[in-house]
Amino acid sequence: MKKRSYIMRQKENEEVFKKSENIFPSKMTLLRSFLGNYLIILIMLVLFGAGIILSPYFLTGTNVINILLQSAINSIIAIGMTFVIITGGIDLSVGSVLALSGVVMASLSHRGFSVILVIISGILIGIICGFINGSLITKWKLAPFIATLGMMSIARGLALIYTGGLTMYGLSSSFTILGSGYLGSIPIAVIITFIIFFIAYFILKYTKVGLYVYAIGSNEEATRLCGISVNKYKLLVYIISGICASIAGIILTGRLNAAEPIAGSGYELNAIAAAVIGGCSLAGGEGNLLGTLVGAIIMGILQNLLNLTNVQAYYQQLVIGLVIVGAVLVDTFRKR
Amino acid sequence: MLIYQPKLQQLQLYTSLTYIRFSFKIYENVMSLEEGMQERLLELRGISKSFPGVRALNKVEFDLYSGEVHVLLGENGAGKSTLVKIITGAFPRDEGEITIKGKSIEKLDVILAKELGIAAIYQELSLVPHLTVAQNIFLGREPCKYNFFGIIDWKSLNSQASRLLNEVWGINISPTLKIKDLGIAQRQILEIVRACFSSNADIIIMDEPTSALSKEETEELFSFIRKMKERGIGVIYISHKLEEIYEIGDRVTILRDGKNMGTFSVEETDINSIITLMTGRTLENKYPKRKKEGRSRGKEVFRVEGLKRNSKLHNISFSLREGEILGVTGLLGAGKTELARALFGVDPVDSGSFFVNGEIVDIRSPLDAINLGIGLLPEDRGLLGLILNLSVKDNITLPLIESISRNGIIDFAIQKNIAEEYVQKLMIKTPSIFQKVKNLSGGTQQKVCLAKWLASKARILIFDEPTRGIDVGAKVEIYNFINDLAEKGVGIIVFSSEIPEILNLSDRIIVLKEGKITKELLKEEANEETILYYATKGK
Numbered sequence: 031m032k033k034r035s036y037i038m039r040q041k042e043n044e045e046v047f048k049k050s051e052n053i054f055p056s057k058m059t060l061l062r063s064f065l066g067n068y069l070i071i072l073i074m075l076v077l078f079g080a081g082i083i084l085s086p087y088f089l090t091g092t093n094v095i096n097i098l099l100q101s102a103i104n105s106i107i108a109i110g111m112t113f114v115i116i117t118g119g120i121d122l123s124v125g126s127v128l129a130l131s132g133v134v135m136a137s138l139s140h141r142g143f144s145v146i147l148v149i150i151s152g153i154l155i156g157i158i159c160g161f162i163n164g165s166l167i168t169k170w171k172l173a174p175f176i177a178t179l180g181m182m183s184i185a186r187g188l189a190l191i192y193t194g195g196l197t198m199y200g201l202s203s204s205f206t207i208l209g210s211g212y213l214g215s216i217p218i219a220v221i222i223t224f225i226i227f228f229i230a231y232f233i234l235k236y237t238k239v240g241l242y243v244y245a246i247g248s249n250e251e252a253t254r255l256c257g258i259s260v261n262k263y264k265l266l267v268y269i270i271s272g273i274c275a276s277i278a279g280i281i282l283t284g285r286l287n288a289a290e291p292i293a294g295s296g297y298e299l300n301a302i303a304a305a306v307i308g309g310c311s312l313a314g315g316e317g318n319l320l321g322t323l324v325g326a327i328i329m330g331i332l333q334n335l336l337n338l339t340n341v342q343a344y345y346q347q348l349v350i351g352l353v354i355v356g357a358v359l360v361d362t363f364r365k366r
Numbered sequence: 367m368l369i370y371q372p373k374l375q376q377l378q379l380y381t382s383l384t385y386i387r388f389s390f391k392i393y394e395n396v397m398s399l400e401e402g403m404q405e406r407l408l409e410l411r412g413i414s415k416s417f418p419g420v421r422a423l424n425k426v427e428f429d430l431y432s433g434e435v436h437v438l439l440g441e442n443g444a445g446k447s448t449l450v451k452i453i454t455g456a457f458p459r460d461e462g463e464i465t466i467k468g469k470s471i472e473k474l475d476v477i478l479a480k481e482l483g484i485a486a487i488y489q490e491l492s493l494v495p496h497l498t499v500a501q502n503i504f505l506g507r508e509p510c511k512y513n514f515f516g517i518i519d520w521k522s523l524n525s526q527a528s529r530l531l532n533e534v535w536g537i538n539i540s541p542t543l544k545i546k547d548l549g550i551a552q553r554q555i556l557e558i559v560r561a562c563f564s565s566n567a568d569i570i571i572m573d574e575p576t577s578a579l580s581k582e583e584t585e586e587l588f589s590f591i592r593k594m595k596e597r598g599i600g601v602i603y604i605s606h607k608l609e610e611i612y613e614i615g616d617r618v619t620i621l622r623d624g625k626n627m628g629t630f631s632v633e634e635t636d637i638n639s640i641i642t643l644m645t646g647r648t649l650e651n652k653y654p655k656r657k658k659e660g661r662s663r664g665k666e667v668f669r670v671e672g673l674k675r676n677s678k679l680h681n682i683s684f685s686l687r688e689g690e691i692l693g694v695t696g697l698l699g700a701g702k703t704e705l706a707r708a709l710f711g712v713d714p715v716d717s718g719s720f721f722v723n724g725e726i727v728d729i730r731s732p733l734d735a736i737n738l739g740i741g742l743l744p745e746d747r748g749l750l751g752l753i754l755n756l757s758v759k760d761n762i763t764l765p766l767i768e769s770i771s772r773n774g775i776i777d778f779a780i781q782k783n784i785a786e787e788y789v790q791k792l793m794i795k796t797p798s799i800f801q802k803v804k805n806l807s808g809g810t811q812q813k814v815c816l817a818k819w820l821a822s823k824a825r826i827l828i829f830d831e832p833t834r835g836i837d838v839g840a841k842v843e844i845y846n847f848i849n850d851l852a853e854k855g856v857g858i859i860v861f862s863s864e865i866p867e868i869l870n871l872s873d874r875i876i877v878l879k880e881g882k883i884t885k886e887l888l889k890e891e892a893n894e895e896t897i898l899y900y901a902t903k904g905k
Contacts, residue, residue, distance in 0.1 A: 237774045238767045241760060248755035255712065255744060255751070256764045256818070257736035315755045 069360065070308055070324050077331050085338040093334065095217065101330030102219040103278045105323055107297055108304035109230045110274025112322045113267040115305050116234075118247045118314025119174035121268060123163060124275040124301060126185035128294035131155040131276035133189050136198040136289030139205045148205055152276045159185055160272025164265035178268075182298070189291035198289045209284015219281045226277065230270075231319045243267060247314030303350065304329055307357040328353065404431040405467070407569050407600045408453070408484075413462035415448055417805060422448040424625040425462070430569060432598040435591060437611050437632075439604075440621035441644055441809065441840055446604055449621070450571055453602070454486045455479035466569075485561035486571040487554055493545045500527035500541035503560050535559055535593060551583035555590045562599070570594065571602045576610065577834075588614050608637050620644055653870035654845055664688030666724065667857040668740075668826050670709070673718035678704040679881045682718070686826065686857040691848065693872030694861045696901050701881035702861045703745065706830045709859070710742040711735045722826070736765050738826075741819030743812075745831040751815040754804035758796050759785035761803050761814055765822040788817035792847075809840040816847060826857045833867060845871060865894050877901050 081088035107124050114121045135152040139145075159181055166177035211218045234240035242263045245253040254260045278297075283289045306312065307328060308321025329350060336346050408430040415423040423445045430436050440446045451457040452464075455476040464471045466482050493502045500523050501508075508518045509526065527541035537559070539552060548556070554575055561567040572591075576584045591614055594601060603615060611618055611632060618635060620627040620643045627643040664687040673682040678701050686692050696702055707713045709720075711729040720729050722738045729735050735742070744751045752761050762785045763770065770780045785799045794813045796806055803814055812832075819827060829848065833841045848871060852858055862868050868875055875887045877900040885900035 236776060236778075238771050238776055239774060241756075241764070241767060241776065245753045245756060245760070245764060249753045252751060252753050253764070255710070255732050255742060257731070257733035258764070259731075259733065 070321050070328075070357070073357070074324050074328050074331070077328060077335070081331060081335045081338075084335065087338055088335065091215070093338075095215065095220065097327065097330045097334045098220045098223070099217045100333060101326045102217070102223040103282055104297070104300050104304055104329060105223050105326040106226055106274050106278045106281070107301040108308075108322045108326050109226060109319060110271035111298075111301040112305045112308075112310055112317055112319055113230070113234070113243060113270045114174070115302070115310045115312060116243050116247045116314060116317045117264055117267050118250070119167065119264070119267070120178065120302065120312070121163065121271045122175065122178040122298045123159060123181035123185055124271060124278075125294035125297035126182045126189065127156055127159045127272055127275040128279040128282065128297060129289075129291055130159070130185040130189040130192075130279075132279040132283045132289040132293055133193050133198060133291055135205070135280065136201055136283055137192070139201045140198060142202070145202070145204045149208075149280060152280055153273055156272035156274070156276030156279075157269055158272070159275075160269035161265065163272070164268035167268065168261035168264050186291070186295075193289075193291045195291060197291075199287070201283070201287060201289075205280075206284040206287050209281040210287065211284075219285065222277070222281065226274070227319065227323055234319055239263065239266065244315060247316070249315075300329065301326075303354050307354060309361060325357075404433055405598075406430075406465075407432050407467055409463075409465040410449075410453070411463040411465075413449070413452060413464070414460045415445075415452060415457060416460055422624050423452070423459075424623075426621070426624070426626045427629070428619055428626070429629075430600040430602060432568065432600050433595045434616040435595065435601045435603050435614050437603045437605065437615040437618040438621065439608075439611075439618060439640065439644055444621040444644070445624040446621055447573070448624075450486060450573065450602070450604070453479070453569075453571065454484055480565055480567075482569075483565065483567045484569045484571070485558070485565065485567035486573065487557050487561070487575065488573055493553055493557060493560075495546040496544060498542050498544055499531075499539055499548075499556060500524045502545055502556065503527050503530065503541075503563060505560075530563060531559065535590075537590070549583055551579050551587045554587060558590070558594065562597075568599045569602070570599055571604075573604045574606065575603075576605065576607060584610075608640060611640070653866075654842060654849065664690060664855065664857075667722065669721040669724075671719050671721075673705075673708060673715045675704065675708055675713065675715045677881070679708060679715070682881075682883060684876055684883065684886070686859060688857055689852050689855045690874065691852050691858045691860060691872045693868035693875040694859060694878060695863060695865060695868045695875065695897060696878030698863065699880075700878040700901065702863070702878060703830060704881070705878070706742065706744075706828050706859075706861050709735070709828055710740060712742075736822060736824075739824050740826045740828065741822065741824030742828045743815050743819065743830065743832060745834060752803050752811055755802060757800045757802055758789065758794065758806075758814055759799040762788055762799075762817045762821050765818060784821050788821050791820070792817050809843070812840070812844065820851075824856070827851065827859070829858065829860045829862075831862055832860060833862070833864070865897050868897070869894065 087093055107128070111121055111124065131152040134155055135148050138148045138151055143151075163174075163178050163181050166172045166180075167174050207218065208222070209219055213221060234243065242253065242258055245256075245258070246260055246263060250260055275294075279294070282293060286293075304326035305317060305322045306325070308317065308319075308323070308325030310317030310322065332349055332353065333346055336343075336349065406429060408428075410426065410428040413423055413426045413428070414421070426445070426449060428436075428438075428449065438446050438449070448457065452459050452474075455474045455478060458473070458475075464474055466474075466484075471478070471482075494505065497505070504523055504527065509522045524541045531537045531539055531541060537555060539548070539556070545553060545556070554572075558567075558570055561570065575587060579587065591601060591603075603610075605611070615632045617629060617631055618640065619629040620640060622644060666685050667688050669683075669685040671683045673679055682705060684692070694702055694705065704713065708715050709729070711731045711734050714730045720727050722740075727734075727738055729738065729740075732742075753764070756764075759781060763781050766784075767776060767781075770777050770784070782799065788794070789796065789799055792813045794817065795810050803811060806814070832844050832848070848858055848860065860868065860871055862871075869889075869892060873889055875889070875892050875897065876883055877885045877887065877897055879901055885896075887896065887900075
């Protein structure tokens with residue numbers, strides 16, 4: 031083999047390296063990470079601006095409150111869903127759990143039980159369903175998709191059996207006020223949504239539960255090797271999701287002044303959509319609650335805007351689908 | 367100088383086989399005509415690449431000629447894998463020029479790289495384990511009897527495969543064997559054969575191909591690499607085993623901190639100057655000595671008696687003193703990893719007892735182990751040791767979050783202090799404690815992993831293959847850490863299959879075979895032969 035003269039660029043290289051010694055992120059990277067974190071809010075503002083241009087009724091106090099009210103139920107479910115998705119799981123049962131706790135609460139309220147008792151029993155239903163989901167997943171090692179798919183059908187079936195397929199009316203007004211009442215000019219449902227949001231935000235950001243949820247989603251085995259009881263926290267997120275679903279059930283039942291056993295079907299997909307638009311990764315480990323809340327509001331704005339501009343309801347599905355795919359695409363490009 | 371690039375897709379297979387042989391013949395003739403003339407297959411000029419917070423490559427120059435083995439060297443985080451990923455098109459470059467076979471390439475992606483004949487052979491191979499050798503080679507281009515129905519002609523498949531293997535490459539592997547029954551070296555060889563056959567690959571990248579091979583297998587692979595060279599294939603060879611350079615390499619390029627420290631012909635260099643260029647300092651000793659020997663002093667901190675788990679571990683008993691380094695070695699599958707996991711409670715034992723500081727204890731889960739002051743640095747830090755998506759701060763404090771949170775709310779000030787303390791103590795190279803661990807280099811990650819257990823005040827540390835896939839410089843640093851820790855009175859158990867490492871590091875050595883301890887040796891009485899004897903023949 032013929033020998034080649036070797037190349038020595040040591041000196042030249044050293045000089046170049048001195049200039050790039052600084053391994054702190056450049057301004058450009060900072061801008062990108064800022065955009066990454068707040069892009070979703072930017073999109074919401076753009077949609078909001080489009081709304082102002084497209085409809086004169088859009089930027090009225092009542093309409094803005096209306097948007098928040100419309101997104102309240104989806105927001106609450108999506109907040110619970112975010113916990114589950116960050117651990118790398120999924121909860122398909124939320125819509126059915128909502129209906130089940132709704133009909134149970136309605137029947138108790140109809141029989142004259144006190145509001146507190148009614149609410150506690152509703153939330154208890156959510157806890158039980160979440161506990162069963164979580165146990166199936168952690169103890170019996172079912173895939174989250176399968177376990178919650180089963181629960182989705184079981185809870186729906188129970189709701190239908192319990193009511194005989196009928197809608198339940200005649201609830202006490204002290205119960206329905208939670209869904210349809212106002213505090214000043216702000217709907218109580220919206221206030222509840224924000225309270226839940228802040229509690230959940232606090233848990234995810236400042237408590238060990240929050241840190242563990244991210245850790246489990248990023249690398250379950252490594253988290254276990256840190257001495258953390260992974261199963262305990264996975265069980266917990268499904269319970270949180272169940273609680274959120276049953277709270278959404280309280281609000282929906284109140285708003286409709288009735289409880290239907292078929293209520294909330296398809297809500298699980300809306301909640302997943304809101305979380306995904308908000309930046310959650312279905313692979314786990316990524317996502318935040320502010321994003322999820324904004325994601326749910328974006329879906330609310332779209333719906334509201336399409337209503338105001340008299341677009342046929344069928345197009346709404348189409349547009350929301352496009353937004354979901356678009357949001358995830360943008361996110362994927364950002365990460366490249 | 368490959369004159370012909372036959373478009374195999376459009377040809378029947380039997381013709382394509384003759385084609386390959388034919389084109390090789392032409393090629394060989396050309397070679398003999400123009401002795402020493404080699405085509406420049408690949409040329410990289412001024413390649414740079416940055417990731418958030420890290421400049422991975424800095425104006426790197428690299429080239430590859432046909433028929434040569436160009437060794438790429440560098441410590442972990444020097445930018446080797448980034449460079450490889452740029453060549454295979456997995457990452458786009460930030461700047462620089464790429465010329466492949468005389469053609470300047472504007473935008474190199476994975477598909478284009480494959481079309482241009484670039485193939486990378488990774489440790490996780492892409493062969494289908496449950497199919498045969500022949501099926502794997504022809505996957506996606508099987509010869510069919512009645513083309514319309516797509517009925518596979520098994521006979522011609524097997525005969526063509528055996529002709530390809532025996533006549534073209536001169537390898538003696540039966541085409542009807544299943545891949546899962548082959549050794550790793552043979553799988554790597556087949557992977558290359560397939561790449562050369564199906565996409566005419568002539569730029570082959572091998573990333574640490576010998577890290578899991580025995581001596582004989584390494585020899586088998588090397589003789590195959592020599593055959594590749596004869597065929598005019600250019601090989602980019604990445605390895606941490608410096609001795610291999612002289613056996614197989616023609617030229618060597620050394621990367622450090624993302625820049626090219628120089629490209630040399632192998633005959634012109636020696637190991638010491640290579641190490642100096644890689645690490646930026648001279649390494650006097652690959653295995654640093656300890657100031658004090660730990661065996662004689664210190665009281666017993668940890669003892670196990672009669673551990674048993676399934677069929678993997680049988681009657682394991684040993685003790686560990688304060689400040690002692692206990693080496694555990696054995697061949698692959700001797701039960702090292704199983705024992706490490708059992709000691710840490712990941713896979714609890716069926717029977718047997720643990721004693722910490724003379725008191726009998728129960729280790730049923732990692733949490734039990736952590737509470738008893740035991741830490742585990744697992745073999746695969748990316749997969750088991752760290753949570754890559756979390757920050758340095760969160761990773762270091764994860765095992766002690768319980769103790770630094772009140773009512774479940776984390777005390778961020780304390781958390782930050784602890785993280786900063788250990789980042790300084792271990793000199794962890796990170797822009798800030800808020801940096802995500804995945805943006806750090808391998809050696810730095812190993813330090814973060816260590817910081818985690820030091821922060822949780824572990825008194826007994828278990829290292830499972832602490833230096834696997836780590837370069838010389840980082841190895842010495844880790845040995846120094848282990849020695850330092852031992853001097854501070856930490857009891858250390860090192861699991862390693864690298865016998866020289868075990869010999870130099872440990873005060874006492876336990877040899878495992880088939881889940882049993884076959885021998886316990888003191889440092890003075892141990893040498894490579896005795897260890898190998900008890901690892902293979904002992905009972």
